[in-house]
Amino acid sequence: MISLNNISKKYNMGHVTVNALGPVTLTIHKGEFVAVLGPSGSGKSTMMNILGCLDRPSLGEYLLDNTPVHGFSRTKLARVRNMKVGFVFQSFNLLPFATAYENVELPMLYAKISGKEREHTVKHLLEIVGLSDRASHRPAELSGGERQRIAVARALANNPDIILADEPTGNLDSKSGAEILNLFEQLHADGKTLIFVTHDENLASHAKRIIRLLDGKINQDYTQN
Ligand SMILES: Nc1ncnc2c1ncn2[C@@H]1O[C@H](COP(=O)(O)OP(=O)(O)OP(=O)(O)O)[C@@H](O)[C@H]1O
Ligand SMILES: [Mg+2]
Numbered sequence: 001m002i003s004l005n006n007i008s009k010k011y012n013m014g015h016v017t018v019n020a021l022g023p024v025t026l027t028i029h030k031g032e033f034v035a036v037l038g039p040s041g042s043g044k045s046t047m048m049n050i051l052g053c054l055d056r057p058s059l060g061e062y063l064l065d066n067t068p069v070h071g072f073s074r075t076k077l078a079r080v081r082n083m084k085v086g087f088v089f090q091s092f093n094l095l096p097f098a099t100a101y102e103n104v105e106l107p108m109l110y111a112k113i114s115g116k117e118r119e120h121t122v123k124h125l126l127e128i129v130g131l132s133d134r135a136s137h138r139p140a141e142l143s144g145g146e147r148q149r150i151a152v153a154r155a156l157a158n159n160p161d162i163i164l165a166d167e168p169t170g171n172l173d174s175k176s177g178a179e180i181l182n183l184f185e186q187l188h189a190d191g192k193t194l195i196f197v198t199h200d201e202n203l204a205s206h207a208k209r210i211i212r213l214l215d216g217k218i219n220q221d222y223t224q225n
Helices: 044-051 074-084 100-110 115-128 144-155 174-189
Strands: 002-013 016-028 033-037 059-064 085-088 162-166 193-197 209-214 217-223
Touching: 002 044, 016 044, 016 059, 016 217, 033 044, 044 162, 044 193, 074 085, 085 144, 100 115, 100 144, 115 144, 144 162, 144 174, 162 174, 174 193
Parallel strands: 033 193, 033 209, 085 162, 162 193
Antiparallel strands: 002 016, 002 059, 209 217
8 A cells, every 4th residue: 555666855955965765665555563663863754754745755656555646746745644644743743722622623624524523533532542531621731641642533533544653652651652552553453554663662562564774774674473
């Protein structure tokens, strides 16, 4: 379902060009549970942003469900992202003045889902992440782990096939980290495709496949049990 063919991302910084990623060639099938590891600056976020249609590659081909998305305009990419991908950021990126409920509802507003269906789905998602009793809290009125769980609920709002998470537990204590991992394992059991970046080898040990990046290239790619 995800196929990268010689994907690279370069940044022009005045006189120098930074080769942030690639060339990377990679296939990830539906339902895989993948951890991406690598040192700081190795291109993990760059790759996730391209996979999640948040950014476009400089070169190469990206097929998402057989659709070549590498040449899509930003508007078209945003539409694909809204339909297919749920993204969890390290820094949560929740809207500070919106409640937990409203934050989870937002992607469905963009997708023009009816009010009734939105209400049903938000309630269901808050239940899944165990935060039904925090619906009216704003992000500042939640713990770090709770905020991250709201971010996961929001990522699930449009029932995406693919969930991407960049350091989803980076800001969390070990107990909250374990709760997020639990959620991921449930989603994996439900057949979702999960790809997450982490520095935490223990967290990575729960994934079925490990991809290690080094200097923007795939250094290792293997499955584990
Ligand atoms: N917008 C940008 N402009 C220029 N260079 C960038 C930009 N974004 C990232 N880079 C460079 O590209 C390289 C890869 O960055 P990236 O953010 O993908 O690393 P990372 O593996 O996610 O690191 P970390 O573990 O620190 O988050 C780095 O050398 C970085 O300095
Ligand atoms: Mg990063």
